[in-house]
Amino acid sequence: MPRTARPRGRTALAILSCCLLLGCGSGGTPQGDEPAPPAGAPTGTGYGVVTWASSADRIGAAADGRGYRLVVHTSVGGTGLRVRLSNAFGDQPVTFDNVHAGLQREGAALVPGSNRRLTFGGARSVTVPAGGIVYSDPLPGHVPAASKLVVSLYVPRAGGALTGHWMAMQTSYTTDGDHTAEESGANWAQRTGSWFYLDAVTVRPGTATGAVAALGDSITDGWQSTTDLDRRWPDHLARRLRTSPTTAVEGVANAGIAGNKVLTDGPGQSALNRLSRDALSLPGLRTVFLFQGVNDIKAEPGATADELIAGYRTLADRVHAAGKCVVAATIAPYKGWREWDPAGEAVRRKVNAFIRTSGEFDAVTDFDRILRSPYDHERILPAFDGGDHLHPNDKGMQAMADGVDLESLDCGSR
Structure with missing residues (x-):
């Protein structure tokens, strides 16, 4: 049987803005009460299906007090979005604070109402050991396929080698200080062609x-x-x-x-x-x-x-x-x-x-x-x-x- 058509373009933008804000999902049931996986946990049915990923490498030196607004393109749509943050090539722990996910409007600016905080075991902050990875808790709401998803990270403490993906073929943004909750792009003036720390996004398709x-x-x-x-x-x-x-x-x-x-x-x-x-x-x-x-x-x-x-x-x-x-x-x-x-x-x-x-x-x-x-x-x-x-x-x-x-x-x- 042919599949139901997926929303695209401006319709998809509006749906994601609404759903990330209001937590609409399959049957309207929030998905955020699922227990958080441990750091570096293996795959499982609760992790859904990968909708975007890049391969991690050592791409420079880490720095304290940096913000990263990373633009990625989803493939499959679904509920319960999780992000996977990687310190695979780090030689020191790295702390992530105030991680958010939203939808790109233009440049570093987000669709109003789409930016939502992600948690890790119910907490807004998580420290990943050298060589480790961590999955966020699932975010309530539905993420359409083919979305320009934006994940904003603030890294108050880091050191040693920085894990990321050098050649993204996608413009993302960096800044000093924590501006992750802001939907405006005003404080995200520094452009980059790389992704930092983020190496996978998953959803649960219907x-x-x-x-x-x-x-x-x-x-x-x-x-x-x-x-x-x-x-x-x-x-x-x-x-x-x-x-x-x-x-x-x-x-x-x-x-x-x-x-x-x-x-x-x-x-x-x-x-x-x-x-x-x-x-x-x-x-x-x-x-x-x-x-x-x-x-x-x-x-x-x-x-x-x-x-x-x-x-x-x-x-x-x-x-x-x-x-x-x-x-x-x-x-x-x-x-x-x-x-x-x-x-x-x-x-x-x-x-x-x-x-x-x-x-x-x-x-x-x-x-x-x-x-x-x-x-x-x-x-x-x-x-x-x-x-x-x-x-x-x-x-x-x-x-x-x-x-x-x-x-x-x-x-x-x-």
């Missing part, structure tokens, strides 16, 4: 709904897509899933990190080292979508095909051991990028042959064939090229998402 996590590198992270317009390929995928009558997967988590590799740490921990935190730990996860390897190939020295294949096998085994499905994508062409050479191209072709034919994965999406030029299979089609011959532009990102078999993401339900 129907049995799952999520997919895209484990990738800068292409998945959205480099060369248009900033602030949510045109990364996982964003386009979320839009397709939202209107599809053939799959119960609607949640999309972007677990891309620019420069990331399968085998070795560098920008971010390797896919092997971050799989559990950045994908398998996410509530409602049904499928991991694996799309990376080009950074391993073009490194100096580059990985061999056998090394990469062994890494893919390990990732697939770990996903399956967790009871989830894994969809793998072939490595896209990158001839013209400064680190391309014939030896690396030979590795890419051998790895892609393995991905297509090995049977190690529950499904395969052939991004190589989708993106490559018909006149030179080693290059991206010029119409899809973001300009550096490695990263697709908005049109290329759309083509990637359009090439995903949506039913393959629902394999865990069969």
Whole structure:
């Protein structure tokens, strides 16, 4: 049966403003009386389904007395919003005070009446130890799909390394002091292209709904897509899933990190080292979508095909051991990028042959064939090229998402 249409645009803004303010939800019942999970707790039915996520990394030095107004884009809608705050790369405790969630009106300004305080075990403040994470209590009310959600954090005490996500492709805002309760953007004049501490948002959808996590590198992270317009390929995928009558997967988590590799740490921990935190730990996860390897190939020295294949096998085994499905994508062409050479191209072709034919994965999406030029299979089609011959532009990102078999993401339900 076709799904009920989701509210969009100005209608969605009005609904979220009302619901976050008044606590309307499924049947009008507030969801805030559910016991709060302990810090770093695993997934469970009370955590719902991830509607947004980013992958954590060490991105600088933490500072006391800073406020962060972080703009994120939800995928699936639902009630009982929770945020997950991460100190995964911190070497000292960090205290969060006066955490709020609202809806973006314009810039740092919020829709009037939408900004609501989040609590942690009933308290407005929480201290997260080094290496830890914490979920907020569920917030009463309904959050529509495809919303520009704004999470405002005040950090009175922090030190050492700062945990966050460097390349957000989204403008957020910072300030000195605590202005989290303010819906005006007047005191949020400092812009940033990164997210800080926030690494996941979950909701409880009204129907049995799952999520997919895209484990990738800068292409998945959205480099060369248009900033602030949510045109990364996982964003386009979320839009397709939202209107599809053939799959119960609607949640999309972007677990891309620019420069990331399968085998070795560098920008971010390797896919092997971050799989559990950045994908398998996410509530409602049904499928991991694996799309990376080009950074391993073009490194100096580059990985061999056998090394990469062994890494893919390990990732697939770990996903399956967790009871989830894994969809793998072939490595896209990158001839013209400064680190391309014939030896690396030979590795890419051998790895892609393995991905297509090995049977190690529950499904395969052939991004190589989708993106490559018909006149030179080693290059991206010029119409899809973001300009550096490695990263697709908005049109290329759309083509990637359009090439995903949506039913393959629902394999865990069969």
